[in-house]
Amino acid sequence: MMYSQSQLLDLFNEYLSAYSFDRSPRSLYDPVKYVLSLGGKRIRPVLMMMAHNIYKEEVANILPVAMGIEMYHNYTLLHDDLMDRADKRRGKDTVHRVWNDNAAILSGDAMLVLSYQLVGSCDSSQLQEVIALFSRTALEICEGQQFDMEFENRNDVSEREYLDMIRLKTAVLLACSLKLGAILAGASIKDADLLYEVGINIGLAFQLKDDLLDVYGDPKVFGKI
Numbered sequence: 151m152m153y154s155q156s157q158l159l160d161l162f163n164e165y166l167s168a169y170s171f172d173r174s175p176r177s178l179y180d181p182v183k184y185v186l187s188l189g190g191k192r193i194r195p196v197l198m199m200m201a202h203n204i205y206k207e208e209v210a211n212i213l214p215v216a217m218g219i220e221m222y223h224n225y226t227l228l229h230d231d232l233m234d235r236a237d238k239r240r241g242k243d244t245v246h247r248v249w250n251d252n253a254a255i256l257s258g259d260a261m262l263v264l265s266y267q268l269v270g271s272c273d274s275s276q277l278q279e280v281i282a283l284f285s286r287t288a289l290e291i292c293e294g295q296q297f298d299m300e301f302e303n304r305n306d307v308s309e310r311e312y313l314d315m316i317r318l319k320t321a322v323l324l325a326c327s328l329k330l331g332a333i334l335a336g337a338s339i340k341d342a343d344l345l346y347e348v349g350i351n352i353g354l355a356f357q358l359k360d361d362l363l364d365v366y367g368d369p370k371v372f373g374k375i
Contacts, residue, residue, distance in 0.1 A: 151207055158199045158209065162192055165213045166220070181245045181257035182264075185224045188240045194327040195220045197352075201331030201345050212334050215280070218268030219327050222284075225261035226291060228254055233299065272334060279333055287326040294318025313354065316361075321353025 153161070166186065171179040195216035199209045230236075231244040232254045238244060246254040269284050270277060297315040301307045328349040332342040 153199070153203050153209060155196060155200070158196045158203070159192055161210065162195045162199070162213065162216060162220075165217060166192075169217065177249075177253065178257055178260055181228075181249055181253050182261055184248065185228050185239075185245060185257075185261070186221070188242050190224075190240065192220060193356075194223055194323060197324060197349065198327040198331035201328045201337075202335045203331075205332065205335035205337050212272075212331065214268050214271045215330060215334065216327075218265045218271075218284075219323070219330070221261050221268060222265035222288065223323060225258050225265060226295075228258040228261065230295065232258075233295075269330075276333060280330060283326055283329060283333070287322050290318045290322045294320070294322075316354060316357040317350060320357040320360075321350045324353040324356065325349030 171183055173179060195213075198216045198219060199212065202209050202212050227239060228245050231239055232246050232251060236244050237247055244254075245257065249257075266281075266284075270281060272280050294315055294317070297311070298319055301311070301315060325346045326349070328345040329342045332345050337345075
């Protein structure tokens, strides 16, 4: 069957709600649960499942990988909030405000490891390709974040530099999500690459909107994307 976006979101949220953090210490995992409970549109896992559903009727088998992508995304937000000294995320106090800086660093690190465990739970025949794409994407996001921080101290950033930065910081993870969904469904290389480019363009538009709202939007009205 072809799932609607809302159906895919419901499937993912059910999986997320049932996901168990049955490890200790609680002081490490409670911030992880807190971050994931803050909500959000879950765009990345939904895009992954949408891409998968183009080729396969069933999508439940890729939920662990989709969870890994969402875990990784929220890890980047946790550390991003710490670096920016942000007080709020989606209208709630950030982890370093609820706990402390050390908790934010260590719980974020745990989320990174968990994301690799989840993404690596795919079929062994696809593992090398999946991990290679995910690892490349994760490194590119670090590069984008570093450029972003450097640009804060410059007043001569060109349009090209800005677009390259947001491609790395935001677009590549959306692109990775779509391509992973295609890879896990056994799609052709051509199709997987085309879906990756779709994700890049979605991500650029997404970040442009977010940055415009940061400058001109009222956070009481728009919140944080």
